[in-house]
Amino acid sequence: MAEDAADVVHLLKGQKATLIEILRADADFVVQHAHSRYLVSDQGYEKIQSCRVPSEKVQELLDHVIWRGPEAAQGMLDLLKEKEIQETFPKLDFVKDLRVKTPLSVEESELQGPTPAKKALRKGCGRVTEKQLMIVAKGLGSNWRQIGIQALGIKNVKLEQIEEEKRTYVERVFAMLIYWSNRKKEKATAANLHSLLSQEDLGVPPESIECLLETD
Known part of the structure; x- marks a missing residue:
């Protein structure tokens, strides 16, 4: 995708207040479009639809997309740039100009050297740090063994060893x-x-893994 995995989430999060103000004019319209593009899970859709106030419905939608991570956030940005959405919400015109800074070309990179933005990009795409892992460890629930087996693919025997x-x-x-x-080695990115x-x-809890999206 065009935007960097971590930065695209920060980009959407940074525009959340503005998007709520604009999209609340027809909250159901954008929710239906997001759901049809699988940006929202069925369970998340039901929770969003339970909101009675349009602004709260949009907020729940954006929070859900942000919580689902970079792929969903990118999908939402792409949706907001589509012609039908732009025509329904004329004030969304600014979204078409939203861009996360991309790396320079090889030639430019060699001439200019690593910029702070590029260093941050590399850091965000690099291996997860022990500091981040500790923050996550403190925030996971009591079902950590289920998470280890289901999400991380760790065998129960290993988890029993850790527990002992x-x-x-x-x-x-x-x-x-x-x-x-x-x-996972190199694949163990944040x-x-x-x-x-x-x-x-x-x-x-979304807040317990938010540190994994930070590039600083």
């Missing part, structure tokens, strides 16, 4: 995440972990 070796709950979850990171933990049936 580590005394506290946070130590166990942290050890599980470290084990996953070591197994964006990848966020995507895995964002599965709705896991019940992971």
Whole structure:
């Protein structure tokens, strides 16, 4: 996709207040379009539709999309740029100009060297840090073993070993995440972990994995 995995979520989040103000004029219209493009899960759709106030419905929609991660956020931005949506909400014209800074070409990069923005981009796309894993470990619920098996693909035998070796709950979850990171190596990126933990049936609190979207 055009935008960087982590930055596209920050981009959508940064425009949330403005989008709520615009889209509340016909909240059902945009919700239906988002649902038809699978940007919203069936469970999320029901929760959104339970909101009576249009602005709250739009807020719930955007929060849900942001919670689902970079792919859904990119899909929402693409939807808002479509002709039918733009015609329904003329004030959305500014969305067409929203861009996350992309890397320079190879030639430009060699001439100018690494800029702060590019360093942040590399960091966001790099392996998840132990600091991030510890923050996540403190926020996961008591169903950490289910998360390990279902989302991270860790065998129950390994989780039992971790449970025996580590005394506290946070130590166990942290050890599980470290084990996953070591197994996945270069694929153990913050964006990848966020995507895995964002599965709705896991019940992971969005705020507990928000650090995985940070590039600073």
